[in-house]
Amino acid sequence: MIPTQNLVPGPLSGSLMDLQDALVAIRSGAYLSIAADAALLRRLPPGNWIAGSIPYFMAQEGGRTSRQQLFVTELPTHAGTPHLRWYDMGNLHKVALEAPAHGLTVLIVPAFSDVHSRFAREAPAFEDLYMKPLVGWIAGVHLDELGQTAPVVANGQSLVFSSDRALAIHIPLPSALYPRIDILNLFRPGPGDTIRFPSTGFSAQECFVNGELVNLAQYLHHKGIDTRLPLVADYSGAMINVSFKAVDTAAGRVDFYAPVFDDVTYRIAEPVADYAQAFARALPAEAHGARWSCNCILNYLYGGLEGQRTGPLTGPMTFGEIAYQLLNQTLVYVNLEKL
Amino acid sequence: MTSIDKALLRQLLLIERPWEVREYRLDVRKRRCDVWIAQEAERGWFGRARPAPPGDTALWQHLAIGPLRFHLHVSLPLGFDSKGVAWMGEPGMPFTRALAGRVFALFGEGLPLPAICTLLDLSLQDVWRYRYALDTGRSSPTEPVPPVRPAAAGPAPVEPAPAADSAVPDVTDPVWQRLLEGDLSLDIKVLSLKLMLTRLRSQLDLIQDEEVRLLKLKELHRYFVKNERVLNHELDQLRLG
Numbered sequence: 001m002i003p004t005q006n007l008v009p010g011p012l013s014g015s016l017m018d019l020q021d022a023l024v025a026i027r028s029g030a031y032l033s034i035a036a037d038a039a040l041l042r043r044l045p046p047g048n049w050i051a052g053s054i055p056y057f058m059a060q061e062g063g064r065t066s067r068q069q070l071f072v073t074e075l076p077t078h079a080g081t082p083h084l085r086w087y088d089m090g091n092l093h094k095v096a097l098e099a100p101a102h103g104l105t106v107l108i109v110p111a112f113s114d115v116h117s118r119f120a121r122e123a124p125a126f127e128d129l130y131m132k133p134l135v136g137w138i139a140g141v142h143l144d145e146l147g148q149t150a151p152v153v154a155n156g157q158s159l160v161f162s163s164d165r166a167l168a169i170h171i172p173l174p175s176a177l178y179p180r181i182d183i184l185n186l187f188r189p190g191p192g193d194t195i196r197f198p199s200t201g202f203s204a205q206e207c208f209v210n211g212e213l214v215n216l217a218q219y220l221h222h223k224g225i226d227t228r229l230p231l232v233a234d235y236s237g238a239m240i241n242v243s244f245k246a247v248d249t250a251a252g253r254v255d256f257y258a259p260v261f262d263d264v265t266y267r268i269a270e271p272v273a274d275y276a277q278a279f280a281r282a283l284p285a286e287a288h289g290a291r292w293s294c295n296c297i298l299n300y301l302y303g304g305l306e307g308q309r310t311g312p313l314t315g316p317m318t319f320g321e322i323a324y325q326l327l328n329q330t331l332v333y334v335n336l337e338k339l
Numbered sequence: 340m341t342s343i344d345k346a347l348l349r350q351l352l353l354i355e356r357p358w359e360v361r362e363y364r365l366d367v368r369k370r371r372c373d374v375w376i377a378q379e380a381e382r383g384w385f386g387r388a389r390p391a392p393p394g395d396t397a398l399w400q401h402l403a404i405g406p407l408r409f410h411l412h413v414s415l416p417l418g419f420d421s422k423g424v425a426w427m428g429e430p431g432m433p434f435t436r437a438l439a440g441r442v443f444a445l446f447g448e449g450l451p452l453p454a455i456c457t458l459l460d461l462s463l464q465d466v467w468r469y470r471y472a473l474d475t476g477r478s479s480p481t482e483p484v485p486p487v488r489p490a491a492a493g494p495a496p497v498e499p500a501p502a503a504d505s506a507v508p509d510v511t512d513p514v515w516q517r518l519l520e521g522d523l524s525l526d527i528k529v530l531s532l533k534l535m536l537t538r539l540r541s542q543l544d545l546i547q548d549e550e551v552r553l554l555k556l557k558e559l560h561r562y563f564v565k566n567e568r569v570l571n572h573e574l575d576q577l578r579l580g
Binding site for chain 2: 090097124130133180235238264
């Protein structure tokens with residue numbers, strides 16, 4: 001087990017806590033990653049924290065929706081001072097280049113922003129993206145406020161909030177510590193048709209089903225496909241999802257929560273019977289000491305995770321997960337391994 | 340009448356007739372010279388210049404001269420094929436072929452993007468754009484340009500070099516090509532390698548140019564060198580070929 005300062009009580013991947021406890025954690029001087037409703041984040045004092053808005057959590061007691069509590073994770077500081085940096089459309093492509101040679105970067109991106117869209121589409125081509133460990137999540141809002149309130153990202157050192165910039169904390173680590181990023185995806189490609197897309201994007205009209213050009217919305221409708229199941233692609237053994245956001249059969253258009261890529265073959269996922277049990281069963285033993293984690297709001301909703309535990313890992317339930325690149329309906333976690 | 344400045348500039352930039360320097364703007368403080376170039380106007384009766392045919396204006400950054408960066412604004416007649424012209428670039432690309440060749444040579448040397456930017460005084464945005472075009476098969480390297488030795492132009496970030504007792508096969512080992520082209524499958528435990536290998540393989544499907552394909556191979560090799568300590572499982576399989 002990697003030593004921790006233990007300034008924040010509870011699981012290493014973080015705890016859901018009241019404002020008073022969060023204030024204590026901030027005043028301890030620890031570097032923190034915080035997730036909470038935007039109004040609550042605005043009540044926090046300056047400190048070494050990075051935050052994003054979201055009111056959905058996998059807490060230590062189970063799935064929970066709360067506007068009164070904050071999810072706080074203590075970040076490792078074993079080799080020098082982490083630094084916070086904003087990324088906009090002009091410098092987003094530098095996010096991995098500016099990461100420390102040995103370290104971990106946690107990136108929070110506001111949903112529905114241009115930087116969200118750019119990261120989703122272009123991150124796989126960012127220089128050094130896969131060379132340096134990068135995790136993060138997409139900040140969101142309470143689903144009752146969709147379209148009315150913009151998600152925010154906040155820099156605790158300056159108390160600057162933004163809805164159109166991403167914020168990273170670059171954490172240097174000693175070379176003997178390796179932040180191993182892994183994912184847990186409950187979904188596997190089903191045995192059905194192969195689907196490819198003529199272009200990369202967050203929406204699609206036409207696609208190639210088993211090589212034949214069809215309208216995707218019509219195809220989903222005719223096949224009676226449950227669009228709570230994502231498209232899944234096999235990336236050399238890593239199953240990567242793209243979740244359906246909306247299907248407009250009349251307009252023949254399908255929207256996604258992450259872009260489909262024109263060079264990837266997808267299949268509709270096989271159904272998952274019980275999300276909570278499946279997560280708990282599938283979580284490998286080495287993940288139990290994870291130092292950071294997040295999961296997807298769609299797993300929370302579709303899997304009925306409110307009040308249920310998914311194993312020992314805790315974290316915000318987000319509008320998108322980042323493990324090097326944007327993911328959907330996936331649990332992401334980081335272990336610090338001694339080399 | 341062409342001024343001596345413009346004629347000299349044309350010669351310095353190795354621009355040949357019928358192209359001429361129409362205008363330039365030198366900003367010494369910014370170390371930048373913008374040069375507007377067009378074909379010489381055709382002359383009609385009594386030496387009158389005929390109106391220029393319609394076309395587009397392209398903007399490319401060219402090789403620097405001393406500390407000065409040159410940005411060429413070139414009026415291209417409709418349908419003009421700039422292929423083979425070193426002081427012009429490919430449509431939509433940030434650099435002239437001459438400068439792109441230098442950048443590509445440094446890619447081949449394994450230099451990271453920030454180092455290339457420092458050495459050639461380029462913006463990271465532009466170098467990344469060029470790299471992205473190469474990766475997606477939208478551009479290919481131009482005529483071979485002698486590699487620029489980093490040592491000649493100042494310090495640059497050091498790339499990880501394999502340790503003497505490194506288990507990573509040499510970059511010339513055919514195993515890399517087999518891995519990249521999918522002839523060799525690995526059981527991969529590291530997420531970043533799964534994602535990276537998938538991306539490189541899909542890029543390779545689009546890239547025909549052998550030099551760019553070699554660049555992808557070097558990128559994969561660099562990943563293994565940097566992450567050797569966490570790739571024991573994968574390296575064991577590589578050694579077995």
